[in-house]
Amino acid sequence: MQLDQPQHHAAQTTMAHTHHPRLALCHSMTASHDQSRATLRRDRLKRGLIASAMVLLIIPTAYAKEKKLTTPLSSLDIKTTQAATVVIVSPDQSFRVRLNEETLKTSGKSYTTQDPARIASLVKLLEHAHVKSNTEVAHPFEPRTGIFLTLADGSHADFLFEKAFANQTHLNGTLNGKAITVTSTLPHTLDSWTTEQGAAFEPARSTTENTVQK
Known part of the structure; x- marks a missing residue:
């Protein structure tokens, strides 16, 4: 063991x-x-x-x-604009009768152009004006500024804007009759645009008169 x-x-x-x-x-x-x-x-x-x-x-x-x-400009190709007319009524000017689109055209100072460079500059101003649909109840306003564009397909983009007041952040307006808002500085930039383009404003009886040719 x-x-x-x-x-x-x-x-x-x-x-x-x-x-x-x-x-x-x-x-x-x-x-x-x-x-x-x-x-x-x-x-x-x-x-x-x-x-x-x-x-x-x-x-x-x-x-x-x-x-x-969904922006108001989405359905309109404003970059194809062939002719543009800008009508401006001085904010200091008063009238016995409230202005509308037709009387704006005959009472304001008008500038029309078909120059591609001038049109491109105007379109750029609109694109930077923050054009938005006005979802609030839009009150009637007296148009003091108008921009009328003729597009390549023959359609139109007609803008109308109210008078700008001090301390105002945006302007009420319409685009082809539909309520919109834009930045309140747009009238000022339009004044600068017409000056840069060498426009000599005269009281216009129609948007086809007192224009600067290309």
Whole structure:
């Protein structure tokens, strides 16, 4: 029996040494598997973050496009304007009878042009005037400024605007009869535009008279 015990102990030691590499291999495989799963989770997280970032970038762009399509100018390609007439009545001038579109044209100072460069400059002023639909109840106003555009397809874009008052942030107006608002500085920029174009204003009996030819 004394001889058998060392043999039995040796056998156990031999088995332990025999199984140890296998255990190490199993541990190694488990660690590798865990690392792969961690890497997979990180990749999925990265893809999720990238997708979220793309959505955040797309939504404002889509909103901006939608917002642009709903502006009053969206249905009118004013960049194709072939002829433009601007009529301005001095804010200091008073009348016994309230002005309307027709009397504005005959009472105001008129400037008409077909020059592409002058028209492009006028169109740019309108695009920067923040033309918006007036969703509030629009009260009747006396037109003091008019812009009348003839587009390439023969259609018209007729703007009428009220008199600008001090401390006013926007002007009421109409575009082809529909209520709009614009920045209150538009009449001033129109005055500057006519001066830059070299327009010599004279009281006009119609929008076809007292014009500067191209």
